[in-house]
Amino acid sequence: DSGVTQTPKHLITATGQRVTLRCSPRSGDLSVYWYQQSLDQGLQFLIQYYNGEERAKGNILERFSAQQFPDLHSELNLSSLELGDSALYFCASSVQGATGNTIYFGEGSWLTVV
């Protein structure tokens, strides 16, 4: 158990809908990351927050957004969903940034868009 908690573990939704994925980082970790794992793209970095502020952005679509709240939990919002958004979405956390720190991943949220 990495200590990173993600909910829900599985969800199925229809195209055009919106979903929210939730993440609680490990106790004491200030940085939260979101990654997407799909068959065609592999593991891709989406976005990082550090202590409530956006720190780095990767290949995140404009239809996706995230935030980190004062209690350090984070949410990833996916809207206008398309079939291609079906993937395993990971949240990860580290004490600060990845530089010199280990990043621990949650168990992921499996999203299926039908």
Place this chain on the structure above:
Amino acid sequence: AQKVTQAQTEISVVEKEDVTLDCVYETRDTTYYLFWYKQPPSGELVFLIRRNSFDEQNEISGRYSWNFQKSTSSFNFTITASQVVDSAVYFCALSAYNTDKLIFGTGTRLQVFP
């Protein structure tokens, strides 16, 4: 540009065999970090090891060992006396000094048969 290459897509071995998973990386940075993660069939990403670019000492942890060679830009992972529970996809990843995101390889699927 940074890149991680795991040329072995899939490896199959019989229990008790030793197996080495290859990882070759590209970066122009002199300071960087390398990681290995394990993804069992259940889907979670499990941290195995982190190594910084200044530490070329090999590491052994039980049946696992890692060989880091800067001269060949490789960070290979060996499992000694493999077991069925080692069956998983293994990912090598790279993080540069001044960025907070992990660049993942495409993964190597290891199947250990009894």
